[in-house]
Amino acid sequence: MAKTATMSAKKPAAKAARPGAKPAAKAAAKSAAKVAKPATKVSAKKAAKTKASPAKKPALTLSMLKPSVNNMSVRVFARAAGLDHSETDVWGLTRSPEYMARNPAHLTPMIEDKGLPRGVLWESCAIMQYLANKHGLEKLYPKAPAKRAMIDSAMFYLIGTLYPYVARATYPALNFPQYAGEVGHSDAHPDKKSEAQKAAIEAIAEPLEVFHSFFRNGKPFIGGKDPSIADIRLAATLEFLAVIDYALPQWAKDYMAAIEKKLGKAYAEPAGDVRGYIAYVRSQANA
Numbered sequence: 031m032a033k034t035a036t037m038s039a040k041k042p043a044a045k046a047a048r049p050g051a052k053p054a055a056k057a058a059a060k061s062a063a064k065v066a067k068p069a070t071k072v073s074a075k076k077a078a079k080t081k082a083s084p085a086k087k088p089a090l091t092l093s094m095l096k097p098s099v100n101n102m103s104v105r106v107f108a109r110a111a112g113l114d115h116s117e118t119d120v121w122g123l124t125r126s127p128e129y130m131a132r133n134p135a136h137l138t139p140m141i142e143d144k145g146l147p148r149g150v151l152w153e154s155c156a157i158m159q160y161l162a163n164k165h166g167l168e169k170l171y172p173k174a175p176a177k178r179a180m181i182d183s184a185m186f187y188l189i190g191t192l193y194p195y196v197a198r199a200t201y202p203a204l205n206f207p208q209y210a211g212e213v214g215h216s217d218a219h220p221d222k223k224s225e226a227q228k229a230a231i232e233a234i235a236e237p238l239e240v241f242h243s244f245f246r247n248g249k250p251f252i253g254g255k256d257p258s259i260a261d262i263r264l265a266a267t268l269e270f271l272a273v274i275d276y277a278l279p280q281w282a283k284d285y286m287a288a289i290e291k292k293l294g295k296a297y298a299e300p301a302g303d304v305r306g307y308i309a310y311v312r313s314q315a316n317a
Contacts, residue, residue, distance in 0.1 A: 090115035090161075091142040093129075097204075097307035099266040102300045103154040104139040106262050109296035111167050155185045158259040171259050184245045184252050184260040192237040193267055198230035200270045204311055231274065242281050250288060257289050262297075265289045269301060273308045 092108060092115055094101040108115050123129055124136045132150050133140050140152040145164065151157055159182075162171035172178050201208055202223070208214030213226040241264060245252045252260045265286050271278060278286075290297045 088114045088116040089143070092117045093120045093133075093138055093140040093142075095119070095121055095124075095138050096300075096303035098138065099270050099304055100154045101139040102266040102269065102304050103259075103263045104141070104157050105300035106266065106293065106297050107158045107161070107170070107259060109299065110257075110262070110293050111161065111165065111170060113161065113165065155189060155259070155263060158262070162259060169256055170253070170262075172253065177254075180245065181253065181258050181260045184241065185263055187237065187240070187245075188260070188263055188267060192234070192241075192264075195230045195233045195237070196267055196270055199227055199234060199276070200273050202227055203273045203315070204270070204308070231276065234271075234276065238279070238282065242279070246285075251285075257292055261289055262293075265297070266301075266304075269304050270308075272305070273311060 090108070090113055092104060094105060094117055096119060105117065120129065120138060124133075124138060130136055132142075133152055135152060137152045139154055139157060140150055141157050141161075142150050143160075146160075151160060159171065161167070171181060197206075197209070198212065198214060200206075202214060214223055216223075241252070245260070249255070251257045252264070257265075268278065268282060268286055290301065
């Protein structure tokens with residue numbers, strides 16, 4: 031044992047102790063520094079690039095008027111669909127040269143989207159149909175021909191029959207301009223205008239029942255168990271009837287409540303703007 035210990039003691043301490051050799055710790059530190067330095071530069075460069083990048087612009091731009099139920103339809107739809115979009119309130123600007131250069135019909139809602147042949151599209155139902163088709167939103171707009179036909183029929187019946195009655199009944203109270211060629215737009219005696227408004231109010235009940243008995247036909251919504259774009263358009267339209275204290279049937283009240291519950295904030299936020307305007311108009315009338 032003693033011999034082994036003596037022989038071990040005579041061995042060189044370590045190869046690293048040879049003249050000219052670099053201490054292991056110093057070499058390791060320098061090597062680490064070489065690796066760390068470029069990494070730091072890359073990280074800093076990446077951080078600077080990230081900081082300098084401008085915010086991503088939403089793919090879809092929506093020009094709208096907050097008090098309008100036509101506009102409300104698309105605002106609800108865009109939220110319910112989770113579409114990346116921005117909204118621009120164009121109150122008082124739809125007749126401006128800039129707006130009319132893009133939209134000669136000077137209507138809202140209007141979307142701007144790169145995929146469109148002219149870059150813009152107006153009419154609420156057409157907008158919802160286009161966006162649902164583009165993004166494959168079958169839950170809101172079924173792809174099956176028969177189901178889609180019923181959704182289309184309900185929307186066209188609404189804009190061709192129900193909405194004109196609603197407009198004639200509510201626009202005078204909302205202080206909205208009447209459509210050209212109608213009594214409300216003419217110089218007729220106020221009694222005649224009142225008579226026409228009353229006739230429109232009475233006419234609402236029939237198409238409203240058609241939505242209940244034919245298009246819903248015992249289902250929660252026109253679209254079945256989930257609201258469709260036709261349901262969004264109908265519920266938004268019925269919001270205007272509050273301005274004339276229209277006595278909605280119980281099914282319609284339950285229907286609107288069910289849509290708002292199902293869509294949550296997507297419905298409640300745009301509806302809040304319409305309801306706020308109606309409350310303002312009524313407060314002015316009672317002042």
